[in-house]
Amino acid sequence: MLRKSTNLLLTRTLSGCLQNLIKKPHIGLTELVQIIINTTHLEQACKYLEDFITNITNVSPETIHTTRLYGLSTFKDARHAAEGEIYTKLNQKIDEFIQLADYEWSMSESDGRASGYLMDLINFLRSTFQVFTHLPNNNNDHAAMSAQFEIPAGSGAAGKVAQTACMSACKHLSTSLMQMLLDSELKQISMGAIQQFNLDLLLPPLRGVMGLAAQRLLVGGHGSGPDTWTSHEGLQAVFASSEPVPGFQGDTLQLAFIDLRQLLDLFMVWDWSTYLADYGQPTSKYLRVNPSTALALLEKMKDTSKKNNIFSQFRKNDRDKQKLIETVVKQLRSLVNGMSQHS
Structure with a gap:
């Protein structure tokens, strides 16, 4: 009877209270981390509660028909719910920073400085990931979430929660930035x-995540400030070896941005001949660039080119550029139409 009453207390009263607490809007990331810590210790203490009840009732939990305590599953479920809420709230916070973005979409050239909203976001993420260092290690959980985000084996609970949160944040940020570029309300770029x-995609990891030592590796003989780097490859190499959260291997974090990275590379280099020639090939340099995505962005640039060059018909370079854009647009539309016919 005592075991049954204890189980009702754990599975109905306490479990319900924990789940409701975790879902409350005012509960922040720090509080969620504390809930994970508390439920981990409570789970570990269940064996002592089991021993206490056994001493009172003189009935061993190994006895046939004896109900075992459900404390382990109660606290484990609460911990998993808190972890899931961490990932959700982290993405919501990223959305709040992105809403502060104020790009001048008609600017003639970049001013060479990273946007303030992204710098603030990276600083927030750095401080947030530091909170995860307080998590206790428990190697028996997190398998499903870790597999979803390709988190390497061998990390404890603290490491896996931090790594999953970091990868989830990177993927969400990459998706949000891509959506910003392709927003139907944005007509011209x-x-x-x-x-x-492109500068924003490069600089925030440099300043905010990699730290001063990594910055110095990038600074060559062409400048002395943190906004200077020697090459695109150099930045990518250092970013791959940086650890905003310990435990990532190789270019795991870079893969979260690969779709956006390849799209921007295509436009920055203006490498349409390579893209069109290699399209559909598994070794294509721009394998992750969908023709419909490239077309949507290029058409925004085509409209800008027409608007900003009223007298373009009198300048050969402008005429040639406009003809090239129109030619590429036609070829991209052909690829998109071909995809729709085969789907």
Whole structure:
């Protein structure tokens, strides 16, 4: 009877209270981390509660028909719910920062500085990931979530929660930035705006995540400030070896941005001949660039080119550029139409 009453207390009263607490809007990331810590210790204490009840009732839990305590599953479920809420709230916070973005989509050229909203976001993520260092280690959980985000084996609970949160944040940020570029409400984008967007994708990890030592590796003989780097490859190499959260292997974090990275590379290099020639090939340099995505962005640039060059018909370079854009647009539309016919 005592075991049954205890189980009712754990599975109905306590479990319900924990689940309701975790879902409350005012509960922040720090509080969720504390809930994970508390439920981990409570789970570990269940064996002592089992021993206490056994001493009172003189009935061993190994006896046939004896009900075992459900404390382990109660606290484990609460901990998993808290972890899931961490990932959700982290993405919501990223959305709040992105709403502060104020790009001048018609700018003629980038001013060479990373956007303030992204710098603030990276600083927030750095401080947030530090909170996860307080999590206790428990190697028996997190398998499903870790597998979803390709988290390496061998990390404890603290490491896996932090790694999953980091990868989830990177994927959400990449998706949100891509959606910003392709927003149907955004009608025109200049090449200068593309350059600024590309700069933002490069600099925040440099300043905010990699730290001063990594910055110094990138600074060459062409400048001395944190906004200077020697090459695109150099930045990518250092980013791959940086650890905003310990435990990632190789270019795991870079893969979260690969769709956006390849799209921006295509426009920055203006490498349409390579893209069109290699389209559909498994070794294509721009394998992750969907023709419909490239078309949507290029058409925004085509409209800008027409608007900003009223007298373009009198300038050969402008005429040639406009003809090239129109030619590429036609070829991309052909690829998109071909995809729709085969789907």
